[in-house]
Amino acid sequence: MLYLVGLGLGEVTDVTVRGLEVIKKASRVYLEAYTSILAGVNVQELEKFYERPVIPADRELVEEHADEILNGADTADVAFLVVGDPLGATTHSDLIIRANERGIPYRLIHNASIMNAIGASGLQLYNFGETVSIPYWTDSWRPDSFIDKIEENLLRGLHTLCLLDIKVKELSIDALMKGKREYEPARYMTVDIAADQLLAAIEKRKDNLKCLNADRLCVGVARVGSTNQMIAVDTLRSINGWSLGEPLHSLVIIGRTHPLEDKMLKIVANATKK
Template sequence: MLYLIGLGLGDHTDITVKGLAIIKKAKRVYLESYTSIYCDDGINELQQFYGRPVIAADREFVEQNSDQILANAGNDDVAFLVVGDPLGATTHTDLILRAREKGIEHRIIHNASIINACGCCGLQLYNFGEVVSIPLWTDTWRPTSFLDKIEANIDHGLHTLCLLDIKVKEQSIEAMMRGRQEYLPPTFMAVNVAAQQLLESIKEKSKEKATKLTADTICVALARIGSDTQKITKGSLIQMLNVDMGPPLHSLIIVGRSLHHIENEMLKLYSMP
């Protein structure tokens, strides 16, 4: 049996009782380490807590060695651990499909993810639209399709949860061209970087027509949600340029509708000075 087990958002103690019982009896335990990160000491913390080895599974490992992950999973229990919820990112549906092709059963053990935990700021979850990912720009790659999706949500009077890019174990173009296994330092997009990209996207698009997202649109910055050091800050998009949310992971909510009075009261708790 292949088990995809959500670890939650805060630290090693967020595992469910059901998930922990499966991990302790599984033949092998893998930790997916590229769609998100832990706020604590990562794999070492997990190994101490579980009392057993945990195998790090980066993107390259999962994409190229899925057969190794699934080896004998028809007879043995294999645990694949994911920060947040196992299907918070569609990345892991591919592993499920590969298992099914081999006749291997799977089971999902759910947990909290940023997609539902973002409600901690007081915005009501049923007022959210499509989730948007904002990628880190480079000197030669500056996509702006995320702006179209945010504006579509605003059209429907819906808030937008923006997931901010992380880059873990990424190769430079030079390393790839030379065939070297050399990796860039991990990079985690901060709220102020996302705000800058959004403002530049607005400026570019406004050359053609007015945008619904503006510098004055109310936003909510989130950092390390689910941990003891989580931080929430409300302000306009342009104010987000100067916000310091501390260490990763960060997310950004674009408020897309007139707020219910309870939402308003909750957000007052997090207003910038």
């Protein structure tokens, strides 16, 4: 059996009782280590808590060598651990499809993810529209199609959750050109970087935008679910200057608010400008 186990968002103890039982009895335990991170927790701490070895699974292993994970899962239990919820990324659906093609049964053990924990922002979940992803820009690659989805949500009065880019074990282009296989240092997009890119995209597209502008109210969140989570509420223009510390960060573009949401936003905001 292949088990996909959600770990939650904040602490090592956020795993469910059912998930922990599966981890302790599995023949092998893998930790997906590239779509998200568990705030402030390393593999060694997980191994100590689980009382068993944990195998880090990077993008290359999961996407190119998934058979290594699935081998033996038809006769023994294999646990694949995912920060947040197991189906929080399309990669994990692909692993299920591969298991199904090999006749390997699977089970999901769900947990909190940013998709529902973003309620910590004070905004009501059913007032959110389509979620968007904001990628790191480069000198030659500056996509801004996410602007269209944010604008569509705003026209409907809905909030937009922006998931910010993560770069883990990315191959260095310069090294590849020299025939070497080296990796770039890990990078995690912060709300100020996301806001900077959004402001640039808005300036470029401003003639076609009715709702999205630099004065749109936003919520920046960091390390949601952990004991040191931070929440900042400000305009997009101003949040560009916020520093919320260590990853992971997310950004919400606020649509039309209910009076209860307005009160909650004042209560939950706890960040200070740095």
